[in-house]
Amino acid sequence: QVQLQESGPGLVKPSETLSLTCTVSGGSISSYYWSWIRQPPGKGLEWIGYIYYSGSTNYNPSLRSRVTISVDTSKNQFSLKLSSVTAADTAVYYCARHRGIYDSSGYYDDAFDIWGQGTMVTVSS
Amino acid sequence: AIRMTQSPSSFSASTGDRVTITCRASEGISSYLAWYQQKPGKAPKLLIYAASTLQSRVPSRFSGSGSGTDFTLTISCLQSEDFATYYCQQYSTYPRTFGQGTKVEIK
Numbered sequence: 001q002v003q004l005q006e007s008g009p010g011l012v013k014p015s016e017t018l019s020l021t022c023t024v025s026g027g028s029i030s031s032y033y034w035s036w037i038r039q040p041p042g043k044g045l046e047w048i049g050y051i052y053y054s055g056s057t058n059y060n061p062s063l064r065s066r067v068t069i070s071v072d073t074s075k076n077q078f079s080l081k082l083s084s085v086t087a088a089d090t091a092v093y094y095c096a097r098h099r100g101i102y103d104s105s106g107y108y109d110d111a112f113d114i115w116g117q118g119t120m121v122t123v124s125s
Numbered sequence: 126a127i128r129m130t131q132s133p134s135s136f137s138a139s140t141g142d143r144v145t146i147t148c149r150a151s152e153g154i155s156s157y158l159a160w161y162q163q164k165p166g167k168a169p170k171l172l173i174y175a176a177s178t179l180q181s182r183v184p185s186r187f188s189g190s191g192s193g194t195d196f197t198l199t200i201s202c203l204q205s206e207d208f209a210t211y212y213c214q215q216y217s218t219y220p221r222t223f224g225q226g227t228k229v230e231i232k
Binding site: 044045046058060061096108112115118 | 168170174175214220221226
């Protein structure tokens with residue numbers, strides 16, 4: 001059973017770079033899309049961006065200038081870097097898998113079917 | 126970006142009730158819609174994709190319908206474990222966007 005686990009510092013200073021890693025266990029990182037999603041305390045979900053196992057990426061325009069997502073297939077990991085952080089970046093950060101495939105009934109499935117438990121990142125001096 | 130609007134934002138219900146949550150997209154998204162359930166302190170859990178396809182191992186009391194811009198999530202007989210916040214999400218275009226959430230509370 002595929003599981004995802006986020007890791008990284010829980011506290012980041014303003015103007016610095018937030019760095020998180022998601023480790024995929026129980027399956028291969030290949031052939032799927034892998035996203036980062038965040039949720040500020042008490043608020044809704046915001047998609048940050050994805051990386052395909054081949055390395056292609058797509059970022060939310062609202063964060064594009066500050067976001068980099070990378071993949072290391074040899075370690076079955078993908079990572080998020082968010083630069084120039086402010087208090088507004090304080091959130092629980094989730095990694096998630098999406099398949100981007102047509103299921104056996106012909107329906108397109110690109111929903112986030114597997115999620116990590118999430119990691120709280122606070123931006124504060 | 127496509128805006129997803131859920132209604133209501135919250136409501137109270139009793140165990141055994143039939144409940145419906147609505148999600149409206151700011152433009153047509155065909156059937157590229159998913160529903161998630163989130164409990165406090167936990168990651169969201171996928172319930173439905175392609176607007177009406179039940180994810181594996183999700184109870185059949187959950188159902189989804191709709192296409193284009195208007196969608197609904199129905200829980201046919203609310204159970205105690207269903208009190209949670211529900212989100213819709215479109216995957217028609219990038220950036221992927223979520224509704225603001227609907228919190229189902231115990232009456």
